[in-house]
Amino acid sequence: INHIVHNGGLYKRPFNEAFEETPMLVAVLTYVGYGVLTLFGYLRDFMRQWKIEKCQNATEREEQKDFVPLYQDFENFYNRNLYMRIRDSWNRPICSVPGAKVDMMERVSHDYNWTFTYTGRVIKDIINMGSYNYLGFAQKTGACQEAAAKVLSQYGAGVCSTRQEMGNLDKHEELEKLVARFLGVESAMAYGMGFATNSMNIPALVGKGCLILSDELNHASLVLGARLSGATIRIFKHNNMQSLEKLLKDAIVHGQPRTRRPWKKILILVEGIYSMEGSIVRLPEVIALKKKYKSYLYLDEAHSIGALGPSGRGVVDYFGLNPEDVDVMMGTFTKSFGAAGGYIGGKKELIDYLRTYSHSAAYATSMSPPVVEQIITSVKCIMGEDGTTVGRARVQQLAENTRYFRRRLKEMGFIIYGNEDSPVVPLMLYMPAKIGAFGREMLKRNIGVVVVGFPATPIIESRARFCLSAAHTKEMLDTALKEINEVGDLLQLKYSRRRLVPLLDRPFDETTYEETED
Amino acid sequence: QEKEELIEEWQPEPLVPSVPKDHPALNYNIVSGPPTHIITVNGKECINFASFNFLGLLNNEKVKSAAQASLKKYGVGTCGPRGFYGTFDVHLELEERLAKFMRTEEAIIYSYGFATIASAIPAYSKRGDIVFVDEAACFAIQKGLQASRSNIKLFKHNDMADLERLLKEQETEDQKNPRKARVTRRFIVVEGLYMNTGDICPLPELIKLKYKYKVRIFLEESLSFGVLGEHGRGITEHFGINIDDIDLISANMENSLASIGGFCCGRSFIIDHQRLSGQGYCFSASLPPLLAAAAIEALNIMEDNPDIFQTLRTKCERIHKALQGISGLKVVGESFSPALHLQLEESCGSREDDVKLLKRVVDYCMNSGIALTQARYLEKEEKCLPPPSIRVVITVEQTEQELDKAASLLKEAAQSVLN
Numbered sequence: 001i002n003h004i005v006h007n008g009g010l011y012k013r014p015f016n017e018a019f020e021e022t023p024m025l026v027a028v029l030t031y032v033g034y035g036v037l038t039l040f041g042y043l044r045d046f047m048r049q050w051k052i053e054k055c056q057n058a059t060e061r062e063e064q065k066d067f068v069p070l071y072q073d074f075e076n077f078y079n080r081n082l083y084m085r086i087r088d089s090w091n092r093p094i095c096s097v098p099g100a101k102v103d104m105m106e107r108v109s110h111d112y113n114w115t116f117t118y119t120g121r122v123i124k125d126i127i128n129m130g131s132y133n134y135l136g137f138a139q140k141t142g143a144c145q146e147a148a149a150k151v152l153s154q155y156g157a158g159v160c161s162t163r164q165e166m167g168n169l170d171k172h173e174e175l176e177k178l179v180a181r182f183l184g185v186e187s188a189m190a191y192g193m194g195f196a197t198n199s200m201n202i203p204a205l206v207g208k209g210c211l212i213l214s215d216e217l218n219h220a221s222l223v224l225g226a227r228l229s230g231a232t233i234r235i236f237k238h239n240n241m242q243s244l245e246k247l248l249k250d251a252i253v254h255g256q257p258r259t260r261r262p263w264k265k266i267l268i269l270v271e272g273i274y275s276m277e278g279s280i281v282r283l284p285e286v287i288a289l290k291k292k293y294k295s296y297l298y299l300d301e302a303h304s305i306g307a308l309g310p311s312g313r314g315v316v317d318y319f320g321l322n323p324e325d326v327d328v329m330m331g332t333f334t335k336s337f338g339a340a341g342g343y344i345g346g347k348k349e350l351i352d353y354l355r356t357y358s359h360s361a362a363y364a365t366s367m368s369p370p371v372v373e374q375i376i377t378s379v380k381c382i383m384g385e386d387g388t389t390v391g392r393a394r395v396q397q398l399a400e401n402t403r404y405f406r407r408r409l410k411e412m413g414f415i416i417y418g419n420e421d422s423p424v425v426p427l428m429l430y431m432p433a434k435i436g437a438f439g440r441e442m443l444k445r446n447i448g449v450v451v452v453g454f455p456a457t458p459i460i461e462s463r464a465r466f467c468l469s470a471a472h473t474k475e476m477l478d479t480a481l482k483e484i485n486e487v488g489d490l491l492q493l494k495y496s497r498r499r500l501v502p503l504l505d506r507p508f509d510e511t512t513y514e515e516t517e518d
Numbered sequence: 519q520e521k522e523e524l525i526e527e528w529q530p531e532p533l534v535p536s537v538p539k540d541h542p543a544l545n546y547n548i549v550s551g552p553p554t555h556i557i558t559v560n561g562k563e564c565i566n567f568a569s570f571n572f573l574g575l576l577n578n579e580k581v582k583s584a585a586q587a588s589l590k591k592y593g594v595g596t597c598g599p600r601g602f603y604g605t606f607d608v609h610l611e612l613e614e615r616l617a618k619f620m621r622t623e624e625a626i627i628y629s630y631g632f633a634t635i636a637s638a639i640p641a642y643s644k645r646g647d648i649v650f651v652d653e654a655a656c657f658a659i660q661k662g663l664q665a666s667r668s669n670i671k672l673f674k675h676n677d678m679a680d681l682e683r684l685l686k687e688q689e690t691e692d693q694k695n696p697r698k699a700r701v702t703r704r705f706i707v708v709e710g711l712y713m714n715t716g717d718i719c720p721l722p723e724l725i726k727l728k729y730k731y732k733v734r735i736f737l738e739e740s741l742s743f744g745v746l747g748e749h750g751r752g753i754t755e756h757f758g759i760n761i762d763d764i765d766l767i768s769a770n771m772e773n774s775l776a777s778i779g780g781f782c783c784g785r786s787f788i789i790d791h792q793r794l795s796g797q798g799y800c801f802s803a804s805l806p807p808l809l810a811a812a813a814i815e816a817l818n819i820m821e822d823n824p825d826i827f828q829t830l831r832t833k834c835e836r837i838h839k840a841l842q843g844i845s846g847l848k849v850v851g852e853s854f855s856p857a858l859h860l861q862l863e864e865s866c867g868s869r870e871d872d873v874k875l876l877k878r879v880v881d882y883c884m885n886s887g888i889a890l891t892q893a894r895y896l897e898k899e900e901k902c903l904p905p906p907s908i909r910v911v912i913t914v915e916q917t918e919q920e921l922d923k924a925a926s927l928l929k930e931a932a933q934s935v936l937n
Contacts, residue, residue, distance in 0.1 A: 004614075005611055006721060034535070043741065057787075058785070058786040058787035058790060059787060060787055061762065061785070061787075063729075064730065066705045067732045067733075067734065068699075068701065068702060068704065068732065069703075070642060070703060070787075070788070070791075071791065072701075073716075079794060083794075090601045090602070091600060091601055091605050092603060092605065093605045093606065093607055093609075093610060094606060094607075095606065096591070096592070096599045097591075097592055097593045097606045098592075098593075098595075098596060098598065098603060098604075099593075102603065105607060126924045128603065130598065130602050130603040131596075131597040131598045131602070131603050132597045132598050132803075133597045136594050137595075138594075138595060139593050140589075140590055140591060140592060140593045144594070145589060145590070145593060145594070148589060148594050149586055149590075152582060152585055152586060152589060153582055153586065154551070155551070155552040155553075156552050156554065156576045156577055156581075156582060156776070157576075157581065157585045157778070157808065157809055157812040158571075158575075158772060158775075158776040158777045158778055158812070159553060159569075159578055159772075159778075160553065160569040160571045160772060160773065160776060161553060161568060161569045161570060161891075162894065163546060164543050164546065164894040165547075165568060165891040165892075165893075165894055165909070166547060166549060166557070166566070166568040166889065166891050167549075167553065167569070168546035168547060168548055168549060168570050169548075169549050169550075169553065170548055170549065170550045170551075170552075173548060180546065192630055192778065193629055193630035193632075193633060193802060194634050194802065194803065194804035195630075195633065195796075195797070195798055195801055196630050196802075200661075205533065205534065211821065219801065220797055220800075220801040221797075221801060221802075224665060224797060225568075227665070228661065228664055228665060247550050249521065249525070250715070252524060252525050252528045253521045253524050253525070256888055262528055263530070264530065264531045265530045265531050265533065266530065274786060286714060291527065294528065294529070294530055295530065296530075297531050302760065327533055328533075332803075333595075334595055334597065334598075334803040334806055335597065337595070338593060338594055338595040338597060339594050339595045339806070340594075340595050340596070340629065340806050341803075342801055348536050349532075349534055349536055349537070349596065351535060352536075352537045352544060353534035353535070353537050354534075355534075355543070355544055355546070356537050356541055356543045356544050357537075357896060359632075359657065359661070359837075359896065359899070360632070361543075362543070362657075362894045362895065362896050363632060363656070363657045363658065363772075363896075364631065364632040364658075365631055365632075365772040365778060367778075368777075368809060369552075370585075370589065370594065370805070370808060371594055371806060371809075372593075374594040374595070378852075384931070389915075396891060406676070429572075448603060449722045450602045450603070
């Protein structure tokens with residue numbers, strides 16, 4: 001397609017996305033680091049096997065010792081020897097609202113993270129850069145909480161039945177109409193869990209004889225849904241439109257792999273914002289491709305709904321496109337709306353079909369009423385229908401926070417991945433030791449961050465991920481930036497050489513897809 | 519150029535086929551107000567015989583006030599998965615309480631009942647492993663098995679002889695290839711009280727088979743948790759079996775505990791693995807704290823009033839007896855199971871007609887003040903589709919008059935519709 005141009009053409013605004021190359025020295029040192037850890041891992045396993053060192057794993061029952069072992073030794077090698085060393089960076093228990101500042105329960109380990117004990121003290125007012133609280137709706141006071149409290153006292157907490165049987169409350173119908181209006185689609189349907197929305201509805205839409213084209217870095221729920229559907233899956237390189245177009249052309253021209261029969265349907269699975277990379281999908285180009293090759297688009301807006309766009313309506317709003325061009329708009333209520341659950345929006349036929357044939361509608365309990373009320377109130381707030389401008393102000397605050405934070409981090413010299421406008425900010429760490437060190441140092445300075453390593457990311461590209469929120473004030477961001485600067489100097493994290501490589505200039509190679517058959 | 523033509527010519531199927539307007543599953547019942555003992559369905563007030571609110575905790579004031587307190591402290595959502603600041607002290611407390619109640623070492627909580635067993639099975643059973651599962655297993659188990667890519671062997675419902683036959687066959691296979699057999703894990707997946715048939719599973723025989731053939735047992739207790747056993751601990755208490763003999767017990771909190779979500783409990787050796795490899799645990803947001811607080815309070819009530827279980831069982835037996843002898847409908851399920859099915863004694867010929875006939879029975883009852891529902895299935899997706907039926911659910915809140923009224927109304931309905 002010749003009309004892919006950065007500015008003008010399909011894009012109404014500049015699309016600035018960059019993934020700086022890993023410096024060679026850093027890559028080598030990272031591999032060396034992992035090599036040393038693996039050697040030590042083997043040594044420790046050897047010592048544990050020969051009882052020189054105490055084995056602190058839980059073990060199988062005496063009566064079942066001659067059963068086939070439940071876990072293979074190698075499966076848990078990474079778990080025992082690498083993950084266990086820095087385990088205290090994850091699963092940190094908190095005891096307050098997950099807002100801009102959070103209280104954490106202090107825990108210590110006397111045996112190198114094998115067990116934790118709670119000292120009973122609470123670390124107060126940690127700046128929370130880890131929770132997905134994009135618009136700041138995680139609050140314990142305010143209109144949303146009051147409405148939810150009222151509904152809780154009226155309806156109770158549970159529902160005890162499925163949507164198709166006796167679990168369809170009037171609240172659910174109200175929610176679905178509101179979500180449809182918010183997104184600008186004909187109709188919508190809501191489910192109790194975002195993960196389950198993907199894994200239970202993709203199999204209802206496609207089956208054997210269909211083709212799924214899925215982005216390299218799609219979330220586990222999309223991958224699981226694609227696998228359960230039984231369709232053929234082909235993967236295109238992350239956000240790479242040439243790769244996607246080549247796959248589409250090949251698919252239509254060659255048909256199904258062995259029989260050469262034409263495909264029944266082609267479904268493209270993409271996400272709005274990719275949470276590990278911070279990149280935004282190239283939606284105008286995807287829609288142009290979709291229309292040219294007559295395929296269907298499934299857009300997972302888990303992180304982008306509420307967080308992008310001048311009125312908070314997600315990535316479609318951000319690019320100024322027509323929501324009816326996206327066949328299936330899916331999203332979750334966990335991130336920007338401070339509740340739980342997922343939704344799918346689209347044409348009325350699609351939603352009617354899902355009401356009848358979705359696994360979740362027939363077998364899973366419907367959403368809890370106070371959670372539904374929280375979503376209704378927060379959506380109304382974002383749309384401005386509650387009579388205030390709070391929603392609009394939050395959306396703008398988030399956009400400002402994002403730009404400011406990213407600019408300052410880049411100026412300091414860190415390698416930051418992703419699009420300039422995405423509120424998910426990955427900061428590259430690379431070396432395994434720095435993962436644990438960064439998490440712990442930031443906690444000492446009262447800032448809570450999320451660090452991710454293998455297997456959520458490629459093995460040498462471990463990172464710290466900041467999630468910005470409209471609830472963060474400029475002072476909080478400045479404090480955080482100061483501390484990040486200090487820790488960055490302490491741990492030598494400022495790798496950036498300012499050689500920003502814009503994404504489209506990456507060489508396009510022939511290895512564009514791998515076929516996986518179930 | 520050829521390619522351009524091919525691209526022009528290709529026409530995909532529509533994304534979804536159209537659904538006829540009168541499809542039975544399309545038009546949902548609309549419940550206005552809380553789905554408690556007296557329920558307002560489609561504008562009519564009825565007595566609720568369709569929600570799985572076995573212990574009547576949906577409307578309990580203590581549960582609601584515990585949830586309110588939690589709402590004031592934490593807000594509604596958790597804004598993150600368990601690994602990234604989504605673990606609250608309420609979650610840890612609930613896991614401890616569940617483990618203590620069930621007398622196991624550890625418990626793990628999921629935020630969605632369906633996802634509990636559907637994530638637990640693929641965490642242990644991988645490609646190449648063998649799973650023996652009952653034919654009448656519920657859909658969540660089927661999806662978990664599909665996600666695990668293991669070899670599935672179905673045995674006839676509650677038929678231990680059939681299961682033993684399959685196990686013996688597997689044993690002879692193993693002797694041909696001992697190296698492979700040493701790394702192939704084997705599991706049996708059963709439910710305590712089956713959702714699709716209301717029967718109980720013969721656990722003592724299963725335990726014997728377990729040790730004889732070295733197979734691990736996964737038990738799904740969604741309907742039997744909070745129903746069977748002297749203190750409501752489920753089928754292991756009912757039969758007096760040592761809970762360590764069962765490798766994994768999974769249940770959802772959406773029936774007796776009147777909350778949302780699910781849990782798995784068992785030994786730490788087994789449960790801890792799910793914290794890194796349970797997909798529905800690692801990649802999904804955690805349970806909203808108000809629902810966890812509601813579950814803790816419900817557990818408190820269960821522990822403080824152990825006599826509600828016997829009350830529930832007496833009511834079940836009463837209605838089971840009263841529903842016998844309705845012309846045209848037969849009762850399917852154990853006498854102490856609180857979720858029964860009423861199936862047609864003779865089918866009309868096609869499933870569609872059966873469904874329509876049962877709908878008329880249900881409508882008759884709804885018009886006269888008893889809310890019932892048909893059991894819903896996805897007809898094309900189930901492995902062994904159960905016949906169409908009306909679901910009757912008994913709760914502790916229903917009085918004896920109401921039970922008798924329901925039974926006589928069903929008799930009337932069957933008379934007028936089926937004759």
